[in-house]
Amino acid sequence: MKFNTQLIHGGNSEDPTTGAVSTPIYRASTFHQRKLGGEVKWEYGRTGNPTRASLEKLMAELEQGVAGFAFASGSAAIHAVFSLFSAGDHFVVGNDVYGGTFRLINQVLKRFGFEFTVVDTQNLAAVEAAIQPNTVAIYFETPTNPLLKLTDIKAITKIAQQHDLKTIIDNTFATPYNQQPLTLGADIVVHSATKYLGGHSDVVAGIAVTNKLELAERLAFLQNAIGSVLGPDDSWLLMRGIKTLGARMRVHHENAHAVADFLVHDPRVAKVLYPGLTDFPDHELARNQMRDFGAMISFELKPGLSAKQFVESLKLIDLAESLGGIESLIEFPAVMTHGAIPREVRLANGIKDELIRLSVGIEDEQDLIADLKQGLTQLDGEN
Numbered sequence: 449m450k451f452n453t454q455l456i457h458g459g460n461s462e463d464p465t466t467g468a469v470s471t472p473i474y475r476a477s478t479f480h481q482r483k484l485g486g487e488v489k490w491e492y493g494r495t496g497n498p499t500r501a502s503l504e505k506l507m508a509e510l511e512q513g514v515a516g517f518a519f520a521s522g523s524a525a526i527h528a529v530f531s532l533f534s535a536g537d538h539f540v541v542g543n544d545v546y547g548g549t550f551r552l553i554n555q556v557l558k559r560f561g562f563e564f565t566v567v568d569t570q571n572l573a574a575v576e577a578a579i580q581p582n583t584v585a586i587y588f589e590t591p592t593n594p595l596l597k598l599t600d601i602k603a604i605t606k607i608a609q610q611h612d613l614k615t616i617i618d619n620t621f622a623t624p625y626n627q628q629p630l631t632l633g634a635d636i637v638v639h640s641a642t643k644y645l646g647g648h649s650d651v652v653a654g655i656a657v658t659n660k661l662e663l664a665e666r667l668a669f670l671q672n673a674i675g676s677v678l679g680p681d682d683s684w685l686l687m688r689g690i691k692t693l694g695a696r697m698r699v700h701h702e703n704a705h706a707v708a709d710f711l712v713h714d715p716r717v718a719k720v721l722y723p724g725l726t727d728f729p730d731h732e733l734a735r736n737q738m739r740d741f742g743a744m745i746s747f748e749l750k751p752g753l754s755a756k757q758f759v760e761s762l763k764l765i766d767l768a769e770s771l772g773g774i775e776s777l778i779e780f781p782a783v784m785t786h787g788a789i790p791r792e793v794r795l796a797n798g799i800k801d802e803l804i805r806l807s808v809g810i811e812d813e814q815d816l817i818a819d820l821k822q823g824l825t826q827l828d829g830e831n
């Protein structure tokens with residue numbers, strides 16, 4: 449089955465009990481055990497729920513893993529994955545990961561004795577050099593947020609395998625539509641399903657998928673032990689969103705290509721970061737590693753132009769955190785999504801104060817471009 453068909457017919461596309469074509473919402477916290485101590489499929493809602501299990505099966509298939517796990521948020525999924533490890537373990541982490549992941553690492557996991565070295569995962573020599581005797585895993589995102597830098601997944605997983613390390617990849621930006629890291633040698637994929645997988649800005653959820661049975665068993669244990677599970681209603685909503693992932697991604701891409709092309713040619717725009725642009729430094733890698741280039745675009749205005757005035761003047765595109773929804777959203781990483789990262793660290797990593805990040809939605813591309821154009825035209829009066 450091809451990916452776009454799998455989205456619709458994968459997982460438990462039909463309810464085994466009734467034949468309903470949409471998995472029912474099993475809103476039950478506990479299940480009748482007919483025999484004391486007998487084998488039961490369902491016992492308690494945290495341990496397992498049929499609606500959640502249907503979503504987990506679907507996600508395992510879409511990422512080509514052996515098991516999927518649904519959590520109350522992407523952050524909860526990432527926390528559960530790190531919980532596979534112990535105090536004294538060391539991690540090599542990409543330097544451009546989601547701001548909340550930095551917060552989890554620096555303000556939570558370090559207190560539990562986890563050790564981290566942050567490196568630019570584009571620099572393979574730096575990754576090798578960061579590996580220590582107690583290193584257990586390499587963790588990164590590709591493309592990154594908000595600079596959209598790509599890391600060569602195969603090259604990193606090769607290094608990881610040579611050193612007997614796990615590779616963990618946050619696949620939120622690409623989605624399995626664009627890349628399936630487990631097929632390139634990664635061990636675990638995590639998602640903020642709040643973004644493209646859900647796709648409608650109406651559910652907060654997280655996913656972890658692994659292709660290793662041993663890791664799957666331990667993740668199942670941790671999901672139940674920690675308990676940050678996704679409820680049945682949100683599991684259903686997420687599955688509903690996932691069914692249209694392929695259709696949405698095709699329009700996201702079409703619009704992103706058009707918007708990037710418009711921005712590149714506007715005289716008020718200084719720099720556009722989009723992997724689909726042929727002169728983007730990681731364009732070739734994106735071509736090899738991804739099916740399309742995603743729909744996130746970051747850009748900078750020419751010096752002297754007010755990025756604040758620009759984003760506030762937009763009428764259709766909302767100023768808001770988050771991404772990956774059907775509606776276009778624009779934001780300032782330095783003030784909003786990446787505000788938790790110290791300014792000097794942000795600047796050292798190339799995230800300027802006035803960098804603008806745009807999540808291109810699936811509206812009509814002409815309306816999006818017209819809105820950006822009117823916002824940019826207003827800046828002319830300033831200079």
Ligand SMILES: *Cc1c(COP(=O)(O)O)cnc(C)c1O
Pocket residue numbers: 521522523524546548549589593618620621639640641642643652653654
């Ligand atoms: C949003 C996001 C997260 C965190 O997910 P939540 O669902 O908000 O907890 C993790 N990684 C990336 C890349 C994200 O964009």
